[in-house]
Amino acid sequence: MRMVGAKVPRVEDRRILTGRGHYVDDLQLPRMLHAAFLRSPIAHGRVTHLDVEAARAAPGVHAVYTGADMRELSKPIRSPLSQGAVPEVYPLVTDTVRFVGDLVAMVVADSRYTAEDAVGMIDVEYADLPVVMDYEAALDPSVPPLFADLDSNVVHTATKESGDVDAAFAAADRIIEVTLSQHRIANVPIETRGLVADYDAGSGELTVHAATQSPQGLRLQLAQTLDQPMDRLRVLTQDVGGAFGLKGNIFREDFCVPIASRQLGRPVKWIEDRNEHLMASGHAREERIAARVAVTEAGDILGLTAALDLDMGAYPGMPFSAASFTGVIALLLPGPYKVRGYRCDTRVVATNKSTYVAYRGPWAMETFTRERLIDMVAAELGLDPAEVRRRNLLEGADEDRLITGPTVRGITTRECLDRALERIDYPAFRTEQEAARAEGRYLGIGMAAFIENAPGPKEMRPGGGFTGGESAKVRLEMDGALTVITAQSPHGQGHETTLAQLAADEMGVPFDSVRVVHGDTRLTPFNIIGTGGSRAATWGSGAVMVSTRKLREKVLAIAAGQLEIDPSDLQIVDGVVSPKGVPGKEIPLARLAGQMTLMPQTAPPGTDPNLMAEERFTGEETTGSGWSGGVHACIVEVDLGTGGVEIKRWVVVEDCGRIINPAIVDGQIRGGVAQGIGSVLYERIPYDSEGTFLAGTFMDYLLPTSAEIPPIEIVHIESPDDDGVGFRGVGEGGMIVAPATLTNAISDALAPFGARVTEQYLPPAEVLRLAGVVGAGAA
C-alpha cells in the first residue's frame, strides 16, 4: 500500500498522548541551576544605578550577571543574514533599556523560585528617555535614534517598481486611496521559549538543549557570538511545543544561558514564563500600507502603488531582521492579479517595543492589503467583489507572470475561487443576506485569494534557492530498518510521519520500519532555517526522496549482483528485494544489510556496501508552478447589540500540490485559519503612549478557544504537477489569507452603514464604531 496520500496515523501521537514527549522543560540534569532575568519595567531609559550585591549574597544564588559582565563574556551579537542598519548589541543591556522587558540582569540559582527571589533583591534605577512608540515618532528626524551607533530610527528602506506606473494611473477612470493597517500580534505557542545549556569543562563541549525551529542556525550563531569551537558545540532539540516562526529566531537570552553554564561549569536551565513571553519574546506584524489603486469603471485594476511602514520594535531580529520580510511583501503584494504599473516603497522603523519576529506568513500584509483593496474597489464601483477578482486574475498560462517578475504558470486561483463560491453557494447567500437585512440582521461574506512561493517557480530558486536546496541522510540498518535523518526540525508538523511515508514508499519498506531522526546537530545536515517558511513539504521531502532513491539504487545494485540479474528487473516490496514476477529468489533487506555491514568484502564487484546515502535536493527536476495558494470564503453575522461577530461558515479551497498526509495538511490549514481569526477578533499586543506593556497575561492577550473557532470546510485541488517532487508548502497559507477573508466579511456585513474597514483588528467595540452605533474612541 502506498503511504503517500493516506491519512496515516502520526508516529508522534503515541508519545504525546501518553505524556511521554520530550520537551525542553522536561529535562532535569544533575547539578542543574535555574536562571531568571531582571527586565526593564520602562520603555526607554538609561540605567543609572545597578546594585546586584544583595542578590549575589542571597542563599541559593550562584551568580548574577550584569550587562557589563556579559559584555566581557560575549562578542557583539551579529547575524550573518541581517539587512538594514544593525546596532551593536550584547546579551544584556550595557547602559540603556529600550522596551518593557529588556534584559537588565540575570540571576542563576538553585531553583527558579530562588532565582526570582534574588531578581527582586536587585537595586536598579533608571533615568527616563523620550519614548518612540509610533511610526510618526520613529520617522521624525528630530527624534534621536534608539541606538547611538545608528543614524536614524528608519533602519531600512527599499523600492520595487515594475511596469509603467504613470501610464497606468493616467489611464484610470478612478484612483482609490486608502491606508490599511495591521496591528501588532504575537505567535504565542503554548510552550514558551526555553533552553538548557550544559557545558562540560572536561571536554570543553557545550551542549544546548533548545526549543528551536533551527538547531543548526542556533549552533552557528552561538559559535560565532560565544567564540565556541563548532566541534564542541552541539544543539539538541526534541519535541517543541509550537513556534509559528517565533522559535526560528535567536534571542539574547539564548546567549546568556550558555555563557552562564560555561562560566559556572554546570547545566543552566531557563524556561520563559508566560508573562516574559508576552512582553519580551517578540511580536509580529504591525505594519501599514498607504495604497493607491488605479481602476477603470469596469473594474480593471491598472495600477497599484504602496508605501509600507513596518514597526520592528527596538532590537533587530535574528537571524532574519524585519527588513527581510518587507522585500517579500513588495514582491507578493500584486498577488495572482494582473497589474500594469506597480510601485512599492518600504521602510522599517525602530521603536521602543519588543522585537519583530516572523509569524506564520510574515509577509501576510500583502494579502490583507490586496484583498481588502479589491473589496474596496468593488464597493466603490458598485461591482461584485467576486467579479472584480475574476476580471483581474492571472490565468496561470505559460507566459503569465507576476508584475514583480516570477512566472505563475499553472496556478489555480481561478479554479479555487470558483470552487469556493460554489461550495458556499454565493448566489444563495446574497439572497439570504438581502432577506436578513430586511429583518435588521447583518450577514456578510468575505473572500480572499493568496499565492505563496512555496517553493516558487524555478527561476526564483536557481541551484536550490538561497539555502542551495536541502540534504537528508538515510541509512539501512542491519535489521532492515531505515533511518532517515532530516535537516527539518519539526514542532508540530508531523514530519516524523510524513517523511517516513515518503521514505517507505521510495524504499519499498513498511512504514513502521522507518524512523525519522531530527534535532541533533551532530547528525543532521546543515539547514539554517530548520523548519519554517512552508519549506518542509518541498525541500524536506525532496531531500528524503532523492537520498532514499540513491540508497535504493545501491541496494538494488548489490541484490542484482548477488542474483546476477539486471537491477531494473528487481523490486523492493515490504522490505524484501525480489525479481519482478519470479518467486523464490527473495532477499530480505535485513539479510542484505546484515551481510553488507558485517562482511562488506562480500559485496558484488562494483557495488558499494556502505548502505547510507546523503543527497542534496535542489529542486531542479520539479517543473510545477511552484506556487501554493488558494481562496477562502466565510460568512459572518454581526450583532449590532454587542458588536459580536459570529462566523457561520468557513470554506477553504487550497492547492498545495500533491498531499502527503491529508489529515496533517488539513490540520495545518485549520490551525492557520484559527490564528487569522484570532488576529482579527481577539488578539492584540497593546502598549500605551508611554510604552507601558498592557498584555502581560492570558487574561489580556486573548487566544481564541474551541468555542470561538468554527468548523472549517476544506476542499483540495491537487494541481497536476510534474516529474519531480510535487509537494508544496501549506503551513502558512491559512494564516496569510484568513485575516483578509474575515475582515472582508465583516466589511460586507457592515456595508449598509457605509463602513470602511481599514484596520485588521475588529473587536466588538470597533465593529460597533464602524457601524456607527457607538462613537469614535469606543474601541
Place this chain on the structure above:
Amino acid sequence: MKPAEFEHHAVDSVEEAVGLLTELADDDVKVLAGGQSLVPLLALRLASVGHLVDVNGVTELATIADGDGLAIGATVRHRQVERSPEVAAANPLLAAAVRRIGHAAIRNRGTIGGTVAHADPAAELPAVLTLLDGSVEVRGTGGGRTIAAADLFDGYFTTTLEPEELLTAVHVPALPAGTGWAVQQFSRRSGDYGIVTVLATLALDGDGRISAARVAYAGVDAVPLRSPVAETALVGQTASAELWTAVGHDAAVVLEPASDLNGSAEYRRHLAATLTARALQQASERAGVRA
C-alpha cells in the same frame, strides 16, 4: 512566575481560622479558599502574603443548606452549586450565573465565599447577591455578624469585611414561584469575565402587567449595581419588546462605567442597554407570558 515565600496554615475550624487571622493580622495574612484568583496574583508577584490560612479543610463551610432561601457555605465549589438540585429548585438564576464563571476546571476549585470576598466588579456572584438582596455571614473573634449585599461591596476588589473576619456563608434568597429570571452576559470569549453582565427577575400579574422587577449589573462600576431606573420604570407596565428596549436604554445611560482594553464607557453603556433588553425579554418569557 513563582510565588514569593509564605507560610501555609491548613485549618480545620472557623475558630482556628479566625484565631490565625487575628494573630497574624500584622503579618500579611490572607485566606486561601479556591485559590483561582489568589494563586495567579501570587505567582505573578502582584500580591505577596506572609501567611495563607487555608480553609479548604473546614468541613462546616462546605455545605449547602436549603431553608429560608439558600445558605451556601463559603468553601462550597461553584461546581457543587451548579449541579445542586436544591439550588436548581430554589434559585435557577443562581445556578445559571455560576455556570458563567470561568471553565469547568476553575469551577471545580473556585468557591462561593472566595468569589464574593474577592469582589471582582465583573464577577457574577456579587451581582447575584446585589440583585436578590442576599447577604453574607462573617465570623470574627468577637462573634458573627451578617452583612447585607448592599453594605458589602466597597469598591474595586474591596469589601467591608474586617481583616480578621472570615466569610463563612452566603445567603441567597429563593426566587418566588413564577418569577422569571435571566442572566445575560457578553464576553470576548467563552469563559471570560463578562464585559457587562445583566441579571434580571420579573414577576407578572394575571393581566400580563409587571408586578415586581429587579435588574442588576456587573462590569459597569467598581461594585455591582442595582438599577432603580429600570426597576421603577418596569413595575406596573405591560410586558413588550418596546418596553424592554426603552428600559434598557434608560437604565444604561445613567451608568458610568470605566474604559479599558475591551471598550470605552460608551461601548459598555451600549452593551448594558442591549443586554438589559435581552434579559428582560428572557425573564418575561420565563415568567410565563410572551412579550
Place this chain on the structure above:
Amino acid sequence: MTGRTVRVTVNGVAYERSVEARRTLTDFIRDDLRLTGTHVGCEHGVCGACTVLLDGDAVRACLLLAVQVDGREIRTIEGLERDGQLHPLQEALRDCHSFQCGFCTPGFVMTAVALLEEGATPTEEELREELSGNLCRCTGYQSIVAGVSEAVRRVNGDGGGASGDARRVEEISR
C-alpha cells in the same frame, strides 16, 4: 523556610516529598515526582495545559499548592495507558489526528477524561464549550473536538449528542 511533608497518590502510586509551602502542584508533579507529561503553559490558570484530576475532578495544577494535595489522589496523563494499551480516549484522539505539537495535549486529555467518566454525551456546541478552558495554538480545535466526540461515542454511546461529530470523524478517518 521549613519543608512541609506531602503524601499523595499519583496514578495509583504513593509518594512522599518535602516541599516549600509556595511550591505549585505543577512544579511538584513535574520536578519533584518527575512526571513531566503534565505541562506548564501559563502558570496563571488560563491555558489549561496543566489540567490534572484531583480526586476525579479536573483542576488546574498551577492554581494549587503542593501542600494542598496532602492525602489526596491525583491522576495525570501518564496514568491513562494500561498495560501498554491506550485508553479509548487516546485511541480516538490518535485516530482523529487531534493534536500537532503536543504541548496542550495533557490538559485536553485530562479535561476530556473527566468528561467521559461523568458519562457525558454532549452535543458539538456543548463539547466546544466544555473544552474552551484549554488553549491550543496549532489545530484550530476541530480535530480535537472530533477526537473527543469520537471517544464519547465509543465510550458513552451516542446519547443523541455527538452524532454530527461522529460523522465528521468518519470523514476524517476515512
